[in-house]
Amino acid sequence: MKFFSFWRSLAAFRVRCALNLKGIAPDEVIDINLPQGRQREDSFRKINPMMALPALVEDDGNVLFESLAIMEYLDETHPEPPLLPKAPKARARVRALAQIVACDTHPLIVPRVREYLEHEYRIDAAGLNAWGRHWHDMSLKALEALLSGSGETGRYCQGDRITVADICVAGNAIGAAYFKCDVAPYPTVKRIVDLCWQNDAFARAHPLRQPGAPASL
Amino acid sequence: MKFFSFWRSLAAFRVRCALNLKGIAPDEVIDINLPQGRQREDSFRKINPMMALPALVEDDGNVLFESLAIMEYLDETHPEPPLLPKAPKARARVRALAQIVACDTHPLIVPRVREYLEHEYRIDAAGLNAWGRHWHDMSLKALEALLSGSGETGRYCQGDRITVADICVAGNAIGAAYFKCDVAPYPTVKRIVDLCWQNDAFARAHPLRQPGAPASL
Structure with a gap:
């Protein structure tokens, strides 16, 4: 399995x-340098015409892309430990929490959008930070209301087991930190994210632990 | 079941x-007028703190939101006709196609984003249209490459049965039309979308067929 990352x-x-949570180690991790525009090169475009990361290519040539779709696939093909609960209502809640991050927040701060704002609207670095902060604040507020207001929330977003919601919420906290969003006003989000980082699967997945990463965001 | 729409x-x-495809009729459809900002009123905020449409409230009070999560829930609780294939690889492909629309494209043109561009960056109507066209062109190009380049594509996005990918791709075509994106250069997308509109479940769901809609987009 090749992982484009x-x-x-x-x-x-x-x-x-x-x-990491499933204990699957890709045979090869292929670096697609986003600021250098490598995602737009023909070789990657053939793998994902949307020119976005990540992508997984299985040994039989099967290509997977879109992070939520990949996580569901991994959960269906490697059921242990599960990343979604069994009951439909709980699954819907987990997916909705994940999608607040993966549909409503993160798509607004990906490189191609920031490049558009910079090149077409001449938004400067401070403006880009305000943009990123705005969308992260909005999702953190919504996530806090949903997590603190529901009896479904446990040690993690849904009960006491890690789900794709926790993965997305932890990723969102990295984005929030990048845009200098303070997570302190969102104590339930903060509590869950802090717990996630104690897990080695999360810690090893952190951007700053990857090859090529700088010392800080 | 109440449908906030x-x-x-x-x-x-x-x-x-x-x-419509599942043959489920909500007992009540509650209009949340987005340009009037009704999604930000307390009464709706209590239902979905993300202040986004749609939401479904079941008779037992269970609240559902995020369209992809809702469609998966409906598919799990009302399995016929299925909106996802059975095989994990096919499911992953359907979800990825759907997410090109629901994660990579549509979040960029929702009211709250257009309002930000208008109020913070003083982007005028022509600029907003160029913005919308840009992201729709990008996704249409990617969808066409993925659909035309795969033997998995049949009459619909995945074989000969309607899936959530078709629903998302048809919705994306409505967005494209709104921003005056020509779908003609994307013949596979166009063929599938044209076929979708022949289905009564799609036709009745069209924005222009809803109460309060104008005569054209």
């Missing part, structure tokens, strides 16, 4: 974390 | 379409 990609972080 | 919301379109 970049240290900073938060979508790649999610899949890396899921792979 | 707005005629123009493409995420609400997806769920409406899934409900």
Whole structure:
């Protein structure tokens, strides 16, 4: 299995974390340097025409992309430990929490969007930070309300087991930190994220632990 | 079951379409007027703190939100007709195609993002249209490459049965039309979308067929 990744990609972080939790080690990790635009080169475009990370290529040539789809696939093909609960209502809640991050927040701060804002609208670094902070604040507020207001929340987002929601929420906290969003006003989010980082599968998946990463974000 | 919807919301379109395909009729459809900001009122915020459409509230009070999560829930609780294939690889492909729309494209053109561009960056109507066109062109290109380049594609995105990918791709075509993106250069996307609109479940779910909709987009 080949894993197309970049240290900073938060979508790649999610899949890396899921792979770690499942105990799956890719045979090869291929670095696609996003700031250098390597995702737009023909060789990667053939793998994912959307030119986005991550992608997984299985030994039989099967190509997987989109982090949520990959995590569901890994969960279906490697059921232990499960990353989704069994009951439909609980699954829907976990997926919705994950999608607040992966659909409503992260897509707004990916490189291609920041490049558009910079090149088309001449938004400077401070403006880009305000943009990123705005969307992270919005999702942190929503996540805190949903997590603190539900009896379904346990040690993790859904009860006491790690799910894809925790993976997404932990990734969102990395994004929030990058944009200098303070997570302190969101104590339930903070508590769960802090617990996630104590898990070796999360810690090893952290962007700053990947080859090519700088010392800090 | 109460369905919180707005005629123009493409995420609400997806769920409406899934409900139609499953033969589920909500007892009540509650209009949340997005341009009037009704999604930010306390009454809706209590239902979905992310202040986004759609939401479904079941008779037992269970709240569902995020369109992809809702469609998976409907598929798990009302299995016929299935909206996802059975095989993990096919499921992953369907979900990835759906997520190109629901994660990589649509989140960039939702009201809250357009409002930010308008109010913070003073982007005018022409600029907002260029923004919307840009992201739709990108996803249409990727979808066409993926659909035309795979033997998995049949009459629909995945073989000959309707899946959540078709629902998302049809919704994306509505967005593309709104931003005056020509779908003609993407013949496989166009063929599948045209076929979808022949299905009554899709046709009845179309934004322009909803209460409060204008005569054209």
